[in-house]
Amino acid sequence: MVNAMKATRRNTWQREAVKKGLADFADSISAQGLHTFLGQEGVDMGLATVYRSLSVLVEEGLVDAIQSPDGEALYRLCASGHHHHLICRNCGFTVEIEAPDMEKWATAEASKHGFTKPEHHMEVFALCANCTAKTSAK
Amino acid sequence: MVNAMKATRRNTWQREAVKKGLADFADSISAQGLHTFLGQEGVDMGLATVYRSLSVLVEEGLVDAIQSPDGEALYRLCASGHHHHLICRNCGFTVEIEAPDMEKWATAEASKHGFTKPEHHMEVFALCANCTAKTSAK
DNA sequence: TTTGGTGCAAAACCTTTGCATTAGG
DNA sequence: CCTAATGCAAAGGTTTTGCACCAAA
Numbered sequence: 001m002v003n004a005m006k007a008t009r010r011n012t013w014q015r016e017a018v019k020k021g022l023a024d025f026a027d028s029i030s031a032q033g034l035h036t037f038l039g040q041e042g043v044d045m046g047l048a049t050v051y052r053s054l055s056v057l058v059e060e061g062l063v064d065a066i067q068s069p070d071g072e073a074l075y076r077l078c079a080s081g082h083h084h085h086l087i088c089r090n091c092g093f094t095v096e097i098e099a100p101d102m103e104k105w106a107t108a109e110a111s112k113h114g115f116t117k118p119e120h121h122m123e124v125f126a127l128c129a130n131c132t133a134k135t136s137a138k
Numbered sequence: 139m140v141n142a143m144k145a146t147r148r149n150t151w152q153r154e155a156v157k158k159g160l161a162d163f164a165d166s167i168s169a170q171g172l173h174t175f176l177g178q179e180g181v182d183m184g185l186a187t188v189y190r191s192l193s194v195l196v197e198e199g200l201v202d203a204i205q206s207p208d209g210e211a212l213y214r215l216c217a218s219g220h221h222h223h224l225i226c227r228n229c230g231f232t233v234e235i236e237a238p239d240m241e242k243w244a245t246a247e248a249s250k251h252g253f254t255k256p257e258h259h260m261e262v263f264a265l266c267a268n269c270t271a272k273t274s275a276k
Numbered sequence: 277t278t279t280g281g282t283g284c285a286a287a288a289c290c291t292t293t294g295c296a297t298t299a300g301g
Numbered sequence: 302c303c304t305a306a307t308g309c310a311a312a313g314g315t316t317t318t319g320c321a322c323c324a325a326a
C-alpha cells in the first residue's frame with residue numbers, strides 16, 4: 001500500500017477568505033490581483049498564502065485556473081455554469097459569452113483520440129468597439 | 139503622419155536557425171527548450187535572440203504560441219490553418235485537433251458585441267488513454 | 277500536543293531590456 | 302554607410318520555497 005495516511009486538511013480563515021474573495025470578484029483574477037483585492041477589503045494575508053490556498057482549491061476542483069496570454073495564471077470559482085470570456089486586449093473590458101456546442105465538441109474530440117476527462121479553457125481576445133475606434137485612427 | 143517608414147526586416151542565420159529548429163523538433167517546445175535543442179545541434183546563439191526571433195515569427199504568423207499550464211510559452215510552426223491542441227494534463231502528450239466552426243463562432247460572437255479582430259486561444263486539457271489507465275488504477 | 281498552515285523574505289523561473297558591437301542591405 | 306539584429310548580463314514579473322512561529326484538531 002503506497003497510500004500513506006492522507007494528511008488532514010485544516011480549515012483556516014485565510015483559505016475561506018480566498019474563496020470569498022473569488023466569489024465576490026465573480027470573475028477571473030490573478031493571484032496577485034486577488035491578494036490586492038483582499039487587502040482593499042481589509043483582509044490582510046501573505047501573498048504566498050494566497051498562492052498556496054489557490055493551489056489547494058484548484059486541487060480540490062473548486063477553482064478553475066487558466067493562463068492569460070501574457071503568462072499569468074487567472075483563477076475563478078468554477079461553480080456556476082461554464083461560460084467563456086470575450087476580452088478587449090487593449091482596455092480589458094470583458095463580456096461573457098456562451099458556447100453551447102463547445103462542451104459537446106470538446107468531449108467528442110477528446111474521446112475520438114482516447115482522452116478522458118476533458119476540460120477546456122478558452123478565451124477570445126479582441127478589440128472592443130471603443131478601442132477599435134481609437135486604434136484605427138493610428 | 140505617424141506612419142514612419144516600416145523598418146526593413148533583415149534575414150539572419152539566427153532566425154533561420156530558429157525556424158529550422160522548430161521544423162526539426164516538429165512539436166511544441168518552450169523558448170528555453172529550443173535554445174538548448176539548438177545548442178545540442180551545434181547552433182550557438184543567445185537565448186535572448188531565440189526569444190526575439192520567436193516573437194518575430196509569431197508576429198509574422200509563421201509560429202503559433204500557446205501557454206502551458208505551468209506558465210511557460212510553447213511554440214511550434216503553425217503549418218496550415220488554425221488548429222488547436224488536446225493536451226494530456228498528466229504526461230503532456232499532445233494531439234492537434236480541428237475546430238472548423240470555432241473561427242466563425244468566435245468572429246460572430248465578437249462582432250455581436252462590437253469587438254473586432256478576434257483571436258481565440260483555446261486548449262483542451264484531458265487525460266490521454268495511457269494516463270487514464272494508470273490513474274484509474276490508483 | 278501534534279503537525280498543517282502562515283508570513284516573511286530569499287530564491288527560482290521565465291522573459292524582457294539596455295547597451296555596446298556586429299553585420300545585413 | 303546606416304541601422305536592424307545580436308549577445309551578454311542585468312532587471313522585471315510571477316510563482317515557489319525554507320524556516321521559524323502560530324493555531325486547528
